Amino acid sequence: MRTITSLKGTSFSILLLAALIIVFLPFLVSSYYVGLAIQVFIFTIFAMSLDILVGHTGLPSMGHAAYFGVAAYATGFLCLAGIKNFWVGVILGMGSGGLTAALFGLLAIRAHGPYFMLITLALSQVLWGIAFKWRSLTKGDDGLPGIGRPEIGMGIDLKPDLYFYYFTFAIFLIVLVALFVLLNSPFGYTLRGIRESESRMKALGYNVGLYKYLAFVFAGVFAGTSGVLWVYYCGFVNPSNLGVDQSVKGLLMLILGGSGSFFGPGIGAGIIVLLENIVSGLTERWSLILGIIYVIVIMFFSEGLSSIVKRGH
Amino acid sequence: MAFWIIQTLNGLSFSMLLFLIAAGFTLIFGLMKIINIAHGSFYLLSAYIGLTILRTTDSFLLAVVTSSVAAFVVGVAMQSLFLRRFYMKELQQVLLTFGFVLIIADLCLWVWGGNPMALPKPSLFRGSIWIGNVVFPSYRLLVILVGVIIAVGLWIFQEKTKFGAIVRAGVDDEEMLRGSGINIQRVFAGVFGLGALLAGIGGIIGGPIVGVFPGADLSMLLLALVVVIIGGIGSLKGAFVGSLFVGLVDNFGKALFPELSMFTLFAPMAIVLAIRPTGIFGKMEE
16 A cells, blocks of 8 residues: 655655755756756645645546646736735635635535546636636736735845745745645545545545545645745746646646655656756747657656656666 | 527537537547547647648538548547557546647647638538528538537437447446457547547538637637536537537627626536536436
8 A cells, every 4th residue: 555655764864865955956056947946846736736636535636727727816916916925925825726626626526537537627627718718807828927026024035036946945845744744644544545445434434525525625725835836936827827738737747756655746746847848948849749758658657657666676 | 589590590500519529529438438638639630631621622521521531540540559558547548638639739830820710611601591581601500400410420320320339338338348249449449530530520610610729629628528517428418418508508698798708618517517417418427
């Protein structure tokens, strides 16, 4: 049975090494890579939030970008209305992500397997359609530009990428700890029980529907957090942040890194962010190349990179 | 009165276009449980190919045949070369089809550019017809007619032919079907191709009404998703009723409450999901 690894031995030393590299990274590489690292943090949060559903509860959500995008749009509107305080933004973002998930969860959670995938996909694509067509509010496909970095007071200026890097890292750590506690609590064990056998958990007297629903809402809240960070980082949000492209990207990260594991989402997010940036820097036809890469990844690596390492042993 | 007649006919012609796309989607899902995100890409590809043929030969019939055959070939290739290896691994299949969305969309952008284009109507149907005291474009009536003919054809195919019986048996119990000596992979490839063919016909028939543009693939996918969720996934009858419903609601929504038209899709879908999660004609999950 796959569970979250307890942090002992090698895992702990890997973590320590990773923390050291992260802290000193801005002094080792150029600012371009600092930007990439920020993106990796943000998408790791996104992938981890999706993994609550996919890896831990066994719910293959196809519409996870909805909560990321709703939070990004909500924070974007707030910012363009002149309210730049980070704490207001992040509470609004997490709240709107969670509320959207609470609404969609009511409609989707009763369905199973491919039906669940279909419904989550449809719900998120409807949001995409609204953002795409409601030009007076969302500027449609052009997206909302000019969303600045937030203010957090305390004399810290988040405009330079360097400071925003450490800021994102701090938020990332908070989310990491929160998720670690959540998924290693009795609640987390119940979710994995549901993943292994829903009927058995029902027979044991667990309110399976309620647990699944709560996991769905939690996942939405954390996805919202990543959406807020994203819009503050790149200052821009457009309908593709809500749509199937982004949802699929999250799933690919989990497939590549291995879902239901502690390091998986981070590894997957790192690979996908790097790939996207490298490919889009090389050629104008990056979307075509990415499509081909996606197909290759699924055809040959769909059991996750970690499975290849295991096969090697 | 004229307003209601025109809007109803407009809605019906859009409904029939939706049916062509949703029927293929629902057939594929019903048999193989594949959520084909690339379904709208067949629309896109077929409409663009049709556009090129119409510009060079001006023969609408040739354009219909070529572009829908192209969609069929791409569909069969997708199933038998790629998706086949991931039978009943829904997540892998969905992600694979998304890879094809990116590939087809970018190839189309490369070849045909990013400007929205409308396909020319066939020369016989460029005019209008008087219905009582209402003038209505004859092409839209043709679309309604084609949609009804294909719906009837699909019904006959599914209920009266041997291949249709095999497909129905596969939907109910795919293992038994295998056991009775049917080459299931050929059935899968055939049904996937048929679904792609239908979306392809949708692309060439819908091109003169809806047009073709980057993003048309995902827009059409969204409409197909709403249709099958309302009508019930896996059911042709559901796809037909769902298409009628969505086409008419969408059209009247746009005409009567333009500022709310974004929600005319969402609201009915949410209501259906809340009351009957499997859609109007969907089977209850086991």
